[in-house]
Amino acid sequence: xxxxxxxxxxxxxxxxxxxxxxxxxxxxxxxxxxxxxxxxxxxxxxxxxxxxxxxxxxxxxxxxxxxxxxxxxxxxxxxxxxxxxxxxxxxxxxxxxxxxxxxxxxxxxxxxxxxxxxxxxxxxxxxxxxxxxxxxxxxxxxxxxxxxxxxxxxxxxxxxxxxxxxxxxxxxxxxxxxxxxxxxxxxxxxxxxxxxxxxxxxxxxxxxxxxxxxxxxxxxxxxxxxxxxxxxxxxxxxxxxxxxxxxxxxxxxxxxxxxxxxxxxxxxxxxxxxxxxxxxxxxxxxxxxxxxxxxxxxxxxxxxxxxxxxxxxxxxxxxxxxxxxxxxxxxxxxxxxxxxxxxxxxxxxxxxxxxxxxxxxxxxxxxxx
Numbered sequence: 175x176x177x178x179x180x181x182x183x184x185x186x187x188x189x190x191x192x193x194x195x196x197x198x199x200x201x202x203x204x205x206x207x208x209x210x211x212x213x214x215x216x217x218x219x220x221x222x223x224x225x226x227x228x229x230x231x232x233x234x235x236x237x238x239x240x241x242x243x244x245x246x247x248x249x250x251x252x253x254x255x256x257x258x259x260x261x262x263x264x265x266x267x268x269x270x271x272x273x274x275x276x277x278x279x280x281x282x283x284x285x286x287x288x289x290x291x292x293x294x295x296x297x298x299x300x301x302x303x304x305x306x307x308x309x310x311x312x313x314x315x316x317x318x319x320x321x322x323x324x325x326x327x328x329x330x331x332x333x334x335x336x337x338x339x340x341x342x343x344x345x346x347x348x349x350x351x352x353x354x355x356x357x358x359x360x361x362x363x364x365x366x367x368x369x370x371x372x373x374x375x376x377x378x379x380x381x382x383x384x385x386x387x388x389x390x391x392x393x394x395x396x397x398x399x400x401x402x403x404x405x406x407x408x409x410x411x412x413x414x415x416x417x418x419x420x421x422x423x424x425x426x427x428x429x430x431x432x433x434x435x436x437x438x439x440x441x442x443x444x445x446x447x448x449x450x451x452x453x454x455x456x457x458x459x460x461x462x463x464x465x466x467x468x469x470x471x472x473x474x475x476x477x478x479x480x481x482x483x484x485x486x487x488x489x490x491x492x493x494x495x496x497x498x499x500x501x502x503x504x505x506x507x508x509x510x511x512x513x514x515x516x517x518x519x520x521x522x523x524x525x526x527x528x529x530x531x532x533x534x535x536x537x538x539x540x541x542x543x
Contacts (some may be wrong), residue, residue: 185241188449191460193237194468197476198515199230200323205483205510214487215496215503226420229438231326232384234476236442238330239388240395240450242337247392250340259341263334265533267305267327270474270526275303278481279320287488291481293319305331307375323480332376333385384439391443395450402455408448409459415441467519474526475518482517483510 185193202224210220249255282292293299298319301308307328308317318324339347357364358373400408419437422430430437449459468475486509495502 186450186453186458187461187466188453188458189237189241189446190469191465192233192446192449192469194465194470194472194475195460196230196233196237197472197479197518198468199227199233200476201479201483201511201514203227203230204323204480205507205514208483208487209503209506209510211487214491215506217500217503220503220507223424226423229416229419229423229434232435232438233442234326235329235381235384236388236391236439237446238333239385239390240392240443240446241388242333243389243392244395246337246341247396251344253342256338256341259338262534265530267330269529269533270521271305271321271324271327271477272303273525274474274477274481274521275321275324281481282320288484291320307332307372309371321477321481323476328375329378329381332381380433380435383436387439387443388446391447395447399454400451402452402457405448405451405455405457408444409452412441412445412448415444468515470527471519471522474521475514478517478521479514482514486510486513 206221206224206227209215210217212218246255246259249259279292282288282290293302293313298308298313300306302319302321302324305324305327308319310317313319316322316325318328336347336351339350354373354376358377361370361373364370416438419430419434419441421427422434452458487506490496490502490506490509495506498505
């Protein structure tokens with residue numbers, strides 16, 4: 175095996191790049207939807223070619239299940255590892271989220287045209303700051319004010335909670351989750367509406383499947399080792415399956431009846447297994463520096479792109495770009511996409527990476543000592 179390709183509890187380089195591509199898909203999904211909106215460039219048809227790109231979120235969830243399981247599988251049943259796990263997850267998620275959240279919230283409070291993004295109730299602020307799940311019916315949009323894509327982080331925190339239970343003890347986790355599921359089945363007996371919502375949020379079938387299939391892929395990759403040839407076959411197979419789903423998304427040919435999430439999740443799991451197998455054999459894909467930079471900055475890109483694209487859409491609309499028709503639309507799409515990627519990289523390079531390194535070197539080092 176190529177010694178330059180590192181495996182184990184750390185993220186495979188191929189999957190690091192995959193994370194970046196998933197983030198880029200989500201950016202394309204939102205850029206086309208926002209720029210093409212009636213109040214900006216009034217060309218909703220531009221969204222059609224990118225209708226599939228929202229699937230990048232599902233790729234994130236499957237990849238997260240794989241990565242977290244692979245990184246912490248040996249910590250299960252070892253409660254002394256729980257505090258380190260908790261600190262790592264907090265450092266990974268919250269600091270850069272808070273920086274972007276409060277930056278966008280400040281702009282929303284200052285400028286009237288953005289004020290609708292700021293919560294009006296203190297309880298909503300608190301839940302948003304700490305990524306506690308919120309109902310779309312109560313809080314408009316996705317259920318995550320200010321940073322609308324943060325609803326996925328709310329789901330992610332639930333998954334971290336479940337993993338944390340297994341670190342505290344396998345039997346404890348099974349019993350606790352069993353009790354939660356029993357409460358979910360009889361949730362109508364609880365008086366508090368938020369308890370109803372929270373239990374339904376935890377046991378969303380789609381999310382349980384996506385994280386579960388990712389974790390299962392992490393487990394099976396330790397049990398079954400395949401050669402590079404079969405790994406390449408799996409990557410191509412996953413690409414073909416996902417390609418069929420994408421075709422159905424874009425052209426609405428109705429080849430796939432019902433929910434596409436399960437097919438996408440299966441395709442992503444096959445891809446992850448194939449790509450990780452390839453890399454173990456020294457034949458990793460997407461190892462070039464550009465892909466790796468995109469992967470490393472994917473979290474910052476994911477967080478910052480939505481408010482940035484909204485701001486750019488408003489700015490370019492006021493500058494009169496819609497008057498240039500298709501040319502103005504394409505230019506706006508390019509500016510929004512490139513601007514988002516550059517902003518994500520700058521935030522990662524000069525804020526997220528140094529801050530994470532500082533916190534890990536301080537908080538986690540003190541714990542080890």
